[in-house]
Amino acid sequence: MTQPGSGEWDGLVLSSRRVADYKPYTFVDGEGVRCSLYVAGCPFTCPGCYNEAAQSFRYGTPYSQELEDRILTDLAKPYVAGLSLLGGEPMLATPILLPLAQRVSAEFAGEKTIWIWSGYTYEQIMADTEDKIALLDLCDVLVDGPFIQRLYHHDLAFRGSANQRIIDLAASRARGTAVPWHSSGPDREDSVPFLAPAPPPS
Template sequence: MASKKLPQNPQPQEWQASELSQLKIADYKPFNFVDGEGVRNSLYVSGCQFACPGCYNKIAQNFNYGQPYTQELEDQIIADLAEPYVQGLTLLGGEPFLNTQVCLALVRRLRAEFGHTKDVWSWTGYTWDELQQETPDKLTLLSELDVLVDGRFLLAQKDLTLQFRGSANQRIIDVQQSLSQGKVVLWANLIK
């Protein structure tokens, strides 16, 4: 039965972006309304080790899927973010925290050009507590985010009525508040 299958569960620091990432992206979707609050530009990185049964983007689990991340693509994303109606950038996958080389380069450039006038969301299969025990690159990426949707997709807890999440175990976390308070603080705009 599909609901009995579970995602992979890594040990702390077991999966290293430097060893796994092929610096590829599965897709880039500018000007969408589904990957977080407001109008978003969404970068789907390639590669994920969690292998959640029922994953909505299974093809992007392959680290070699898609196209190389290029300077031209980064320039396009930054140009798209400059549009005044765009609220921010969303990092998805695949697994952004196993592609920190790509994600950090883009987020650092976003912060250099826009400061905090554009927000950064990310989805991850890691839980907040797991990320606290992770490698410096993952912690650095986390520190640059505004909102994190954490936790593996669990088919047994699938709920399509949830806001920006696929299963009830996942949380929408206000990253900066959580870091400053030393505990998980849920996103203030949470409806369900």
């Protein structure tokens, strides 16, 4: 597994503006019915990654205005809770995801939530480049940290390994530190373990 230093990976340079997949009306990528966009490209290369093909920045198809319009149309359905951004590594796809998140926020005015998954921890993002911080500022929930195979457990909601945290971003912005998210819905865990970010295996 590769871990970057602050600012070492620049999405404005690395992004190929490609997406691995788009799945509307899913139930697994966050709370409620969601539209999930999977971007291409991830240099974390976590062993056991469930979406290994999407690690390549050349995988998938080019992002397009037609796809963006379709996402907004799908999100407008009253039963859709929001947008989920996965990868690949979303924090390295800011050239497409930042304008998309800005449009979702403007057109739905808080009615739809934005969830984002990242191999970066919350603390790493907040100490990194402005585009990453700007994207995080438009999101409601962050699932953070690299996938660590030895910490995998099949019962974890919305995440693959126990080091990964589900973070309430509005509460975190208010407190100035990462705050755990807790679901009020039927698909919640009895508790969301909130661990300190685990170091990558040596």
